[in-house]
Amino acid sequence: MAGRVSLIPLVCFKCETAVPAQPDETAWVCARCGQGLLLDEEKGLAALSVQYSAALPPGATGRPFWVAQGTATTIRKTYGSRNESAESARMWATPRRFFIPAFTCPLETITSLGPALLQRPPVLEPGPAAPFQPVTLHPCDLNAVAEYIILSIEAGRKDNLKEIQIQLQLSEPALWVLP
Ligand SMILES: [Zn+2]
Helix, strand or coil: CCCCCCCCCCECCCCCCECCCCCCCCEEECCCCCCEEEEECCCEEEEECEEEECCCCCCCCEEEEEEEEEEEEEEEEECCCCCCHHHHHHHHHCCEEEEEECCCCCHHHHHHHHHHHHHCCCCCCECCCCCECCECCCHHHHHHHHHHHHHHHHHCCCCCEEEEEEEEEECCCEEEEEC
């Protein structure tokens, strides 16, 4: 056995029901007691609060998003004279709510959905529990994805962005299941 990787089955810390975890998944809801569970490299499973949007149609499978408040400072360099740095700074100095896809999706989905949800945030009203797509993005990877969302928005300004530095502060995320 020495040197072998052994898989330890995950069980809910509240009711000890086995969690049918797939290797790429990182968070679950216990099928028996409804406890939200987040994989933590040191502690095993940690408690996770999972919220379900009231906008989910009955019977639908929702999509999980990490929702966190963020502010950022941006330093932009542009080609040419037009420069929207002041507008950029103003935008990110205001706390923004980031919706970061927690499910597996192509990069194009992140760069289209992320900015769209940031600029027109859906109302977060809690509703009844519902099934949702597997959660494959761990909260420790949120900053990188959120910076990508900022980059997508900044690249869309009409001043020929050449280079940008982003310093982002994100709050503790919550997991929301949205339509
Ligand atoms: Zn349980």
